[in-house]
Amino acid sequence: MIALAQCRAGFEREAAADVAHLAAAAGAQVRGDIGGGAGWVAAELAGLDRRRWREALAASPAVFCRTLFIGTGPHALVPAPGSTPQARGPVDRVTPLMAALSGLDATADALWLEYPDTNEGKALSTLARALGPRLETVLRERGLLADASAPQRAERNRLRFHVFLADGATAYVGTSIAETGSAWPMGIPRLRMPGRAPSRSTLKLAEAFAVLLGEREHELVHAGKRAVDLGAAPGGWTWQLAQRGVRVTAVDNGALKGEVAQDPLVTHVRDDGFRFRPRRPVDWVVCDIVEQPSRVATLMARWMKDGDAQRAMFNLKLPMKKRYAEVERATAIIDAGVGDVDVRLAFRHLYHDREEVTGFLERATPSRRATPSRARPRRG
Ligand SMILES: C[S@@+](CC[C@H](N)C(=O)[O-])C[C@H]1O[C@@H](n2cnc3c(N)ncnc32)[C@H](O)[C@@H]1O
Known part of the structure; x- marks a missing residue:
């Protein structure tokens, strides 16, 4: 499995240390080096027990990870140049993403489309906005995503699907638990600066x-x-x-x-x-x-x-x-x-x-x- 975490750009080392600590607390092993890019890290975990991971997250939440999910990746979203002859027309990213999400063997209450919180990452926001509703429709048709109009289930351990676009051609997918996960996609709160407050802090x-x-x-x-x-x-x-x-x-x-x-x-x-x-x-x-x-x-x-x-x-x-x-x-x-x-x-x-x-x-x-x-x- 892959643990993928987002963080402020420049804090990748600290986010990686968080993931390594959580993995150790959950009895899992980190395979190889923890990689990633600006504003995110990905670690391959062996021997991960989801119940122990959940307990580790609840007992000592990550400090530097804005969001953290367990899943799979990297998944190629566009055919490699020169592989199969490409059909003309727009690239179909929904099919490979649906295959990856179906492979998680989970159902969820929400889908979060995310990308690195960097200038390069922000260039993916249009793609994310376009992909989100299309993926939600297919996930609902297949019974993998709860209906948006249905009342939120009260039980514990509600899951969220994450699709993290590392770039326009590569994604990671996974799930996080609402209770222990971030409150907002990409960990970015929806707070407006109050005009009458004396400072941004x-x-x-x-x-x-x-x-x-x-x-x-x-x-x-x-x-x-x-x-x-x-x-x-x-x-x-x-x-x-x-x-x-x-x-x-x-x-x-x-x-x-x-x-x-x-x-x-x-x-x-x-x-x-x-x-x-x-x-x-x-x-x-x-x-x-x-x-x-x-x-x-x-x-x-x-x-x-x-x-x-x-x-x-x-x-x-x-x-x-x-x-x-x-x-x-x-x-x-x-x-x-x-x-x-x-x-x-x-x-x-x-x-x-x-x-x-x-x-x-x-x-x-x-x-x-x-x-x-x-x-x-x-x-x-
Ligand atoms: C980062 S600012 C605080 C900003 C404030 N929280 C806000 O939201 O507007 C730090 C403040 O700490 C004050 N400060 C520094 N040393 C201090 C001390 N020993 N006792 C009290 N205030 C101190 C400074 O005068 C400065 O106004």
Whole structure:
């Protein structure tokens, strides 16, 4: 089988390390070198047990893979030059793709047509848009794809078909499970830049909530919650929180910009984010300070250990070469730093993250210092 992962161009080594870790956790062997191209990697896996792969994905999701599926490939979509005499007319890519998809011996609820998130890859978007509906029609005729109008099945382990166009002549096909897979084709969220937010990094926090909290997003981030934003200026993350009705203490020596500076839910504190602590525990600490990952990891662990926040969402900046090792180091620092406090930790290289990853840390049990927050009406 092939494991195919998409990532930000330039992060192929890290995505390959993710795949190798998952394969090892699932008891599979990686055959040969992990290959691929800009923005994607493909690994041939031997001895893959799907149940163990699923468990490995659920236990420790990939950090740098935007999407990840198991399947087959590469499949040639156009005859090799000089092989058989080509009939005139447009190239039929549907027939070889249908043969490849049928060979997966699976049925799915959706079909995702994907291509590398690079300038070369974007040239394939027209082809992908044309192929998608045609493939869906044939897949439905053959009973391999659920009807779009049918209510979504509630059971676990719903599958998605992936067709990844490596280029116009080559594709990989496979399936991923909705629960453990990306929320969006190519891992690209459908988030529009809010015109009133003071900085584009507001999208990072919006994506972090969507990806790392999933269905719990509305339960955990809503009016009545309290947050501290360390390194808040110019205010994109604070804006994102206040927009959801969260009361925010924005800590930064720099100025907040735009409407967030006057927002009654926001208190601006000019202080050092590594020193500041709230008088009483908060629901969230978020941190976007540009600092060494080890310092930020130590800080977040301390907030958790001391019970100053129930949950943390933070960025680790990774300008160094050994990015994967740096994330592992931060994980070890947090594990050691929280002591005997039971926490859950996940890192993800989000679509809106550049040379950085986003971490989500939460106490498994409420802090004894924490006080229940009173619900306030959501702002319009
Ligand atoms: C990447 S920006 C934050 C952007 C912000 N999250 C947003 O969405 O607009 C980093 C901020 O961290 C602040 N900063 C750097 N070191 C800090 C420290 N020790 N304490 C508090 N803020 C700090 C900088 O002043 C800067 O405004």
